[in-house]
Amino acid sequence: MTVAPQNLKDARTLILESLPVDPAAVGIVGDDAHSGGYHCGSDRTVKNDYSVVESSRDKTGLTTAASALDVGQFFKGAHNLRTFSAWLVNECAKGAADTKDIREVIYSPDGHSVKRWDREGKRTSGDDSHLWHTHISFYRDATKANRDVRPLFRRYIAYVNGTPAPKPPAPTPAPTKLGQRTVKQGMTGADVSELQTKLNAKGPRLTVDGNFGPATLNAVTAFQRLYSLSPDGIVGPNTVAALLTGLGGRALKQGATGSDVRELQRLLTAQGYKLDQDGEFGPKTLAAVKAFQKNRKLAVDGQAGPKTIGALRK
Template identity: 45%
Template sequence: MTYAPKQLKKLHNYLKDKTGLSPAALGIVGDAAHRGGYHCGRDRTVSGDYSVVESSRDRRGLSNAASAIDIGGFAKNGKTLRGLSLWLVGQCRKSAPGTEDIREIIYSPDGKRVKRWDRLGKRSSGDDSHLWHTHISYFRDSEGKDKTALFKRYFGGSDSGSKNPSRPSRRPAPKPRYSFPLPGGYYFGWAHWGNESISGWYGTRFKGVSSRTWLKRFGSQLSKRGWPVGKGRKYLRRFGNDGKYGDEWDHLARAFQRDQGLAVDGLIGPATWRAAFRNPIT
């Protein structure tokens, strides 16, 4: 039976205190007739439910836990729902700390239009009910992770005074942390996809380093992050980390993008590169 997990209830209680909203205006679990979506657990999912099929993080973490919260309209101490919503979306777009587990935010920037920030880039809007409340979905594998820290930054709180701080649940990305080496609009991908697609096959150089070496650095970084990369292993099994983009590199890039909640296209652009060299290891 779908239930409200501990960390979402903790966020619910925090927001109730900070916004003055009644418990009913902070919804976690949908009503009994609700089927599908992040408000529902395994017992209420439907065939092809986007909250399960589009991300390996959701499939991996699927349980009977709800994974979303709705926040109703409020105005308290200079803080408002609209202000909170715009701030949250801005933080997500910057991949700020505390946003890595958010799948989507459905909100209204002006009370007239409904917009959606979707980490996977599949949707851009929602129904009109979101003119009056903001919906936040979390990847299902984040059920046990704290969700209040991000909101504490907005409302002016802090975890620094805790007498018993929790141990960090994420490890920083391994060093060295190279910035994306290609010019704007370029990416690592298939050799036959035009000038903007850099494959490592032709000896081109960027920032004084060959494109093949840059691609090998990406493969090495995933190996440092714990991915089984190299000859005879799960990824790059046949040719190893050769820095020449082909089928195996496409398979590796897509698997990593799914794991990180990115748009899955197999092409290694700035977002995929940044996730490898900057995102913490969870």
Template identity: 50%
Template sequence: MTRAPANLLEVRSLLLKHLNRDPNRVRDEDLEPAEVGIVGDSAHRGGYHCGEDRVVPNDYSVVESSRDRTGLTLDAAALDVGMFEWRDGLGRLHNLQTFSVWCVAQCVAGATDTRDIREIIYSPDGKVVRRWDRLGRRSTGDRSHLWHTHFSWFRDSIKAGRDQTPLFRRYLTTIGLLTSEDDVSDYVQHGDRNQGVYRLQYRLNRLGFSVGPKGADGIYGDATTAAVVAFEKSLDKDYKGDGRSVNAATWTRLDDARAVQLIRQHAPQPPAPSIDYAVLARALDLHGLAAAVPVPTLAAQLAASPELAWALTNELLTRLTKRLVAVEPAS
């Protein structure tokens, strides 16, 4: 049975949270739950709104890209967004048409958070229907897209569970409906199963704190709790928390730790000192530290044993220092 994947449900929830301004009643200017769909109705066959149980022979949502063929599961890989209106503090109108044009422009520009999008079928003005197709196969769609915009994602990105909210977060931020202060979607706690948990686990793993044998799976269980505790104690040995929830402060510490990790990984390393063991052996012999061993033989022994080389060099430096102190004139 075709199902709605978690990453597209996250997109749906995000849009409704901010564009359904009055969730207690149905209004034309709001984006209503019935206007944001992922899975096609029971009669729907073929296309990205269908999973593998509903695709048809030579279905374009499967056969035209290897990303779709390898990513085909029971998950749908599309989202429809309906009509809404919002005026920002400057009086500028934002609606389905401006939203769609903005999203297409991001795709055309090659924005990183659009690279999993296969197509957008939309109307720029409520009069004509256009289609942006990453594969360049089609340029239009049916007239239903005058009042809703269709997004398709390559199926492999849905199968991988990649977070698809960043593009839409950017849009909501651009029109003034979302700020870093009021976006609490990354507050996660024990028992949660969502993309926020997946992002947390990914960051912990990247810093060397294992979230369990399965790796990042989007489930905030005991292994993730233990990893959070281990991370916090690596920064503060007196940490008393239980690791069962993560808030903005924890995310900041994770980001700071990653920055430190990258600095250490990419900091220029001083070149290893080049040692001429023959010269060192002659110096040791000159100061009575060769113990009657021929200089060539001593040089070979020093090259073969860093411990011996360090011990004799340390003794040589000690003797030279004592001699310098002995001949230093009194002040």
């Protein structure tokens, strides 16, 4: 059964307490006529429902909760549903930080036509039911995380009341390089694009779109298994190091050189075996590998193969 999530119930309460709008006109869960869409949870979505399949944020955030809010007509001084909708769309279009969880706004600018602002750029209009109310869809991952969506509405209410509106929070700069954050399914950004590029260099043929979807997840887990990493699909420091250095792609022994040897030396140093990280597998690196293998009760052969590298990463 589709339910109303707490974050949208809190937003609804704020709107009803602050604006003269009929409670029946501020809705979250769709009525029986709704078949799919953001007013429906997982029990009422349909095959290839746009509110699920078009964004990884919706795919990973799907629950039994609805993820939309309707606001009906109101009048407060010079303000009404039309002016609210225009203000909201303008804030979304200019990228205000407190609008980042809004997927779309379906509204009527004049009471005669229906328009849609869509962050994904898929649609520009809606049906005539939106002549009398404005529909706001929120990405499902925001609803799943119970993220507070009230700051945006508080800004509008302050604007309507003529009080200085609090400035929206400054957006947190998005990571631009792989390794600046832990990356996992559902995330987007330049670092995800870099991850996809690095994986493609190892064999997979991923679309480099900056979206960490199921195909990227499968490529990450396959890479982790190949390189003696825990196949959890999460790109943390060890997986990033393997991608950047190649450590685990071959067994290392005395005489080897390269960035993977340098990473081996870094891991050994972190275990207490102080080595120059020069990328050359010489006598000192050999001695450190053997000492580590003996300490971990591994075969003492002086070669850094899957078991030795796996133990170093734990």
